[in-house]
Amino acid sequence: MSIIKPALLHPERINHLSGANNYSWIHFRDGEKKLLAKPISYLELLLPDFIRVHKTALLNPAFITKLYQPPRRKMSGKVYMDTGDVFPVSRRRLQTVIDLLQRRDEAVTQIGVIRETSVGSEPEASTTASVFLVTEDENITPLLSQIVTSRKFEHQLHVSRTSTSIPDLLKPLPLRDYPSLLFLDARTAMLERLNTLQRLRIDKDLCRIPVILIVSPTDQQIINGYQHQANSVVTFPAVYPQMESTLERICQFWLRIVALPNATTTGMVA
Structure with a gap:
């Protein structure tokens, strides 16, 4: 049986996914990581509630705490996770990310759009x-x-x-x-x-x-x-x-x- 579906069975346990070519990492909330031989674009289809902020990053919006909107349109944005992880938001995805976050009822009270960065604390080390x-x-x-x-x-x-x-x-x-x-x-x-x-x-x-x-x-x-x-x-x-x-x-x-x-x-x- 494929390990992909079991790995995605509980998306609430996933913090984010990162990808490179035809492989992707699943980063779980408890610090565990799992490597899948699938591109992040494929996993994006299986996790429709997650937000693609960059070609290499797919995030669980439930754990996004802040969004940095750059002062100029040609600059990239940033999103901050409650783990302290910071991810760039590509210019072409920035408005889409803002709209998606603001449309989610559960995210509206958690997300603050800010115009200056304050890098969060380092995430905890992986447990394994x-x-x-x-x-x-x-x-x-x-x-x-x-x-x-x-x-x-x-x-x-x-x-x-x-x-x-x-x-x-x-x-x-x-x-x-x-x-x-x-x-x-x-x-x-x-x-x-x-x-x-x-x-x-x-x-x-x-x-x-x-x-x-x-x-x-x-x-x-x-x-x-x-x-x-x-x-x-x-x-x-x-x-x-x-x-x-x-x-x-x-x-x-x-x-x-x-x-x-x-x-x-x-x-x-x-």
Whole structure:
């Protein structure tokens, strides 16, 4: 069964959605996040009461507290959520957003149209740390999911078959919500994975994410991985139990042993 409908079953629990290309994040009120392989335009159709303020943001109007209307028409506006999140309102959507908010009875008493900004407090950190996995190997996903969601690690696992959108998907997130670890399975789509790795490494914020590159056991692929600055390059044994053991040891090292920069530190992860 698709995970999309269950994820949207209780829209009152959703704070907002953010999208990048063909993927979208659902940001729940309790701090949990869920990644869906659907564009935000598709989810907009399933959530008709939500307001699209920008091409990358779909908001629950029940939690909008203020709308900033710019002094000049050619400037963008802003909306403020009760979590402290602030979202830009594109110029072409601004009047539509104002009209939608003012037409909603439940929003009229909550929304104030203001002409000067006062940035709200920082939203609370996500309650669940995450691990990303990009792979076409259906054997890895259940193994890694069982490991990272266990009481030993208590992480959420997000899975994608392609990596092209990963940098665009992660870039808008607060640094504290970056994944603790990213697995790129380069045994297929090697060039795509290396290109994604390169994009992550040249970004001053995304470069902090530890990347494990999974490759076929050839010297050239291993060399390519380290030349593109993967934190670790690993090859998987063909035997199923050994694969599980390898994944668990990787998680033990990167999620429990190694020291990583916090959200206020810049620079590349060594």
